Amino acid sequence: MINRSDVLEAERRINGYVRRTPLLRGGTAAAPLWFKCEFQQHTGVFKARGAFNRLLAARERGELDPAVGVVAASGGNAGLANAYAAAALGVPATVFVPETAPRVKVERLLGYGAAVRQVGAEYAEAYAAAMECVEASGALFCHAYDQLEIAAGAGTLAEEILEDEPGIDTIVVGGGGLYAGVAAAAEGRSRVVAVEPFNIPTLHAALDAGQPVDVPVSGIAADSLGAWRVAVIVCGANTDPCTLERIPTPAY
Template sequence: MTVTYEDVTSAAARIGGYVLRTPVLEISPGLFFKLEQLQHSGSFKVRGAFNRILSAGELPPSGVIAASGGNHGLAVAYAARALGVRAEIFVPEVTSPVKVAGLRRLGAEINQIGAIYSEAAEAAAKRAAETGALTVHAYDQPEVVAGQGTTGLELMAQTGGVDTVVVAVGGGGFAAGITVGVGSGPRIVAVEPVLCPTLHEALRAGHPVPVQVSGVGADALGASQVGGVAYDVLSRADVQSVLVSDDAIVAARHALWQEHRLATEHAGAAAYAALLSGAYVPADGERVAVVVCGANTDPATLA
C-alpha cells in the first residue's frame, strides 16, 4: 500500500481549515528551516491525525484511539477535541511528563503502559478491538502519511524549491509523506539517532526489521520498526539515510535555542544535528531545507 502525490493534495484540501501553514525561515543563503514545531499541538503530527479522522466518515461512539510516544497522542487529542469526538491515548512509561500533561489538558483519556512505544501500541490495538474505536496510527496508515506530506507541499511553495530536504525519522511516516509531497526533484536526507536506527537497518536489510531503541530522542523517534507504508515509499526514493549521536542532537537543540531562539525537543533538533555534526555536508550552492519538527519539551531544559 503506497501514497501518491494526489493523496497528498487531497489531504491538503481536506485539512486546510484545521492546521497551520507553518513559516519557513531562510537563516542563511540557501538554508531554510521549516518550523513545524509551531504547528498545533507542537508538532507536524496533527496533519496526519486530521486527515485520518476526516477521511473516516462517521465515527463510532467510542471515538478514536492511538498509541504514541507523546507527540502523536497530543495531535490526535487535539484533532479529536476540535472535531468533538472522544480520544483514548496509550503512551509508554518513558513519555515526557510535559507531553502527558499536555494530553490531560486536551481532555484525552490517558493510558500509560509499557517500557517502549511498541508495548503501548500493542495495548492500544487490543483496546481498539474491544471498543471499536477508530485507530489513528502514529505513522503506518496511508491517510496519516498523506497528511504529513502536506508539509512538503507547503515547503516547496514557500521556498520556490530546494535541492535537499533534511528530516528526522522515527516510524518513517513524516519522511515518507514529505518525500511524496515534494515531488521527484529534491533529495531526502533521512536522519535518525544512532540509538534508534529503524529506517537505516531496514534499508540495509532490504525490508523492515525490529531494532532496539533508546537515547534522548526515543520518546518521539522510538518506533522499533519502520512502518510498511513508509518503507514502501522511502525504499523506492532517492533517500540518503544518516545517523547522528545523542551528543550531536543535544548540541543541535542547544544551537537552535541559543542562536535562533527556536524551542525544540530533542527529536525536533535531530535533522539539524545532521548538518552541524557533518553527518550530511551540502555541496556548494545546494539549497537545503531542514524540518524542525517538534517543540514539546520542558522550557527549563533549554538554557
C-alpha cells in the first residue's frame, strides 16, 4: 500500500537531488489548464524523482553496494533516470533496454556512465534479462515503475502541483507508477485520471479481467511504453484498479 506519507518521505529524501519544475498555465480564463514541466527535470523526465528515492532509500538501509551498484530495465527514460542517479551517488549502473531503443537514448545512457545491454524487441524481454543479472550479481534492482519507492518519488510532482495551485481539481497522468504516486499524494485533494495508449491497454485489460493481466503491445511507442501488464502497485494506490471509474475515450 502506498500513501501520502510515503510521498512526503520521498520529497524529504530527494530534496536537493531533483529540480522543482515550473507549473505553467494555459487554456483559457473559462477553462484553465496547467502543465507540469517535467521536461526540465534531470534527464528530461519525471522518473529521476523515483530513481533518486529508490537509491537513497536503499543506501539508508545498507542495501546499495557501491561496488555492485544498480540494475534497471527500461525502454529508455527510466534507464536514463537511474543511470543519472547512480552517477550522482557514485555507484555503477547497468541498464537493459530493448534492441529497438532509440540510438539517442543508448548514447545518453553511455554518456551517464552506464553499461548498456540491448536485449529483445520489447521492454518485457529486457526486464527478464535484467532480473537474471540481478540474481547473478546481487545488484539493487530499480524497476521502471512498479516499486513503492519509485512510485512515491514520482508522486512528489503532485505535491508541487498542489502547493503551487491548490485549486486544481483534476490531474491527468500516464503510466502506472506515476499514477500510483500521484493518486497517493492527491488523495482527498484532487481527482487523478490515468491515460494509456490504445495499443498498450494494460489498465483497460486489468479493469476488464478484474486483475492485472498480460496484453500484446504494439505501436511506435512500444519500445518505451511497451510493458505487458499494469503495475501491481496500482492495486495499492488508494483503490483497487478494478473498481476505478472508467472514463469513455473521446472520439477525435
